[in-house]
Structures are given as C-alpha cells and as structure tokens.
Amino acid sequence: MTERSNELPPELYPELAAAGGLREALAREAVRRGHRAEPMDPVEGYGPAVGAGCARGEARFAVYATDADVREFRIEISTDRGEQTALFGSTGDLAVVDAILHAWRAGASIGQLRREWTLLASSPLEAAPPGSVVRTAWRLTLERSPTIRLGDAELAEALYAQPALRVFFPWPSHGQFSLLSSTADPFYEELPRAVPSGDGRWNVVLHGSRWSPHMPSRVLGSRLGVHEAAALIAANIPAGSGPAVEGGWPHPPPIMTP
Structure with missing residues (x-):
C-alpha cells in the first residue's frame, strides 16, 4: 500500500500539526483525561500523523485520520482471536477515541464496547456518519482497505x-x-x-x-x-x-x- 499523505488541513486537525502527529496527540489526550498514556504503534502504509495502532494479545485497535475534507477519526477494532475487524467507528472528537481506547485496553469486549458507544458498528459503511457513506466508500477503496470490497x-x-x-x-x-x-x-x-x-x-x-x-x-x-x-x-x-x-x-x- 502506498503510504497515506501526512498533509491534513491544520484548521481541521490542529492537534495533529505538532511533532508525532496522531500518535502523540492520542498520548496528550490520555494525559488530559487522566488516563495512562501508553505508546501507540505505527500502522503499515500510514504515516505517524494519520495512523496509530496498538495490540492487546491478538486483538488490534487502530485509528486513522485521512479525510482532508471533513474532520474524522476512523476507528477499527479486531477481536481477541486476531480475526478480521469486528468493530468500526467514526468521530470528530479525539476525546471519544481516547475513551474507547482506554476501555478497550482495560479489557472491554466487542459487545461491551458496542453497547457503550452507539457510534461503533459491524461494518465501516454502517459506521459512516449520515451523508458520508459514498465518501467513506471511495476513501476506503482508494486506500485499498481490506475492510471493503476492492x-x-x-x-x-x-x-x-x-x-x-x-x-x-x-x-x-x-x-x-x-x-x-x-x-x-x-x-x-x-x-x-x-x-x-x-x-x-x-x-x-x-x-x-x-x-x-x-x-x-x-x-x-x-x-x-x-x-x-x-x-x-x-x-x-x-x-x-x-x-x-x-x-x-x-x-x-x-x-x-x-
């Protein structure tokens, strides 16, 4: 996969303009909310400004900021068995990303996460905000995401x-x-x-x-x-x-x- 560009409009993503991009922004948000700022890993094909991930056993949590037109943090969570992605989410609020990440790191199950946050869904298009399904489908297509038919x-x-x-x-x-x-x-x-x-x-x-x-x-x-x-x-x-x-x-x- 070609690495996604790090260039996002600073007016949409001011917290990503600092060194470290999304990974460091998540760490700062965790500290702000009183959570432990555990390190995030790079995501293959995505620069540090636009992609971050971490593992919990075989499970995986990843977040992306790749939409240059609308502020959006896209969440993907896989199961404990390391199977394909089980939950998808979309939010413009980095604090929401941190809250979900904190609960997931604490051991919350897929079912618990979905009950707590209605923005989480079983497919990326179900998780797309109203009015953005087509835009989301195109973005995932162009990014060659395995979460959508290519x-x-x-x-x-x-x-x-x-x-x-x-x-x-x-x-x-x-x-x-x-x-x-x-x-x-x-x-x-x-x-x-x-x-x-x-x-x-x-x-x-x-x-x-x-x-x-x-x-x-x-x-x-x-x-x-x-x-x-x-x-x-x-x-x-x-x-x-x-x-x-x-x-x-x-x-x-x-x-x-x-």
Whole structure:
C-alpha cells in the first residue's frame, strides 16, 4: 500500500500539526483525561500523523485520520482471536477515541464496547456518519482497505479522478466495476459499468435492469485504457442521475404489463 499523505488541513486537525502527529496527540489526550498514556504503534502504509495502532494479545485497535475534507477519526477494532475487524467507528472528537481506547485496553469486549458507544458498528459503511457513506466508500477503496470490497486499483483511481463520478457508490464485483445510485440493496445501477476485456483493458457496458427492462444491454466502448473508460462512463451519466441515495433504492421497479 502506498503510504497515506501526512498533509491534513491544520484548521481541521490542529492537534495533529505538532511533532508525532496522531500518535502523540492520542498520548496528550490520555494525559488530559487522566488516563495512562501508553505508546501507540505505527500502522503499515500510514504515516505517524494519520495512523496509530496498538495490540492487546491478538486483538488490534487502530485509528486513522485521512479525510482532508471533513474532520474524522476512523476507528477499527479486531477481536481477541486476531480475526478480521469486528468493530468500526467514526468521530470528530479525539476525546471519544481516547475513551474507547482506554476501555478497550482495560479489557472491554466487542459487545461491551458496542453497547457503550452507539457510534461503533459491524461494518465501516454502517459506521459512516449520515451523508458520508459514498465518501467513506471511495476513501476506503482508494486506500485499498481490506475492510471493503476492492476492485482494480488503477481503474478506481481513474474513476475517482472524474469529479462527476465521485457522487456514485463504488461497487466492484467479479472483476467488474459499477457505480451505483444507492448504497445498499436494492441497488440501482443507471451508469455504464467497466468490464474487463481480458487483456488488461476495459469495455464500457450499459446494462439493462429491472428498472429499465426495455433497455437492451450494449457496449459503448471496447478495449479502453482506464482513463478512457472512466471518461466514457462520465460522458454517459443519464440526465438527472445522482448523487447516490444512502440505503436501498427507494423507488419500486415499474410494473410489467402483458
């Protein structure tokens, strides 16, 4: 993974501007709250200003500050068996991060933590603040986080480079890459998707769906590079589409008449 940039707006993260970044900021916050300031470890792929972690046996606690647009500390906690991440959280308050970290270090279980802090959830998108699910999905996609389904990295970067596409929900699946108009089932896909052509290049395909049963699938472009494919998808956004709604698509499919 490419190391995340340490450059965050000081007006959003004033406490991270000092030497030591996030790791030292957490230590200072612990002292301020009367907690023991135990050392935090670096997190692979993240500089000290934006990532910090620690272990408790096989369990792991990590916190990230990577959003340059909105103040956010993102929490990830794994289980005592060292399995995949079990809890996710998001807060703009470093004191909340310290409180959760202190309870976790004291031996609080996953269940106890979730009961005490309702901001903690079982998936990173459930933990995303209202209105930020799409932004969170893109950020985790670009950071190559194992907590979310990942598609081709180069294609993801090219799609995100098109500002008009950033308001849609990234949804890679089976090698293909869709941009959806809803963030949960029922999913609604109205944009063309990128489909691998088998030679490292991409076809851009418009698919029919249950919301548009009379629209046949068709190929809009073949054997394109990632930037060409992203530009073609952006050029074929239907009028009035986006931004993606949070949750399932709220409108029922049309009723078919014989």
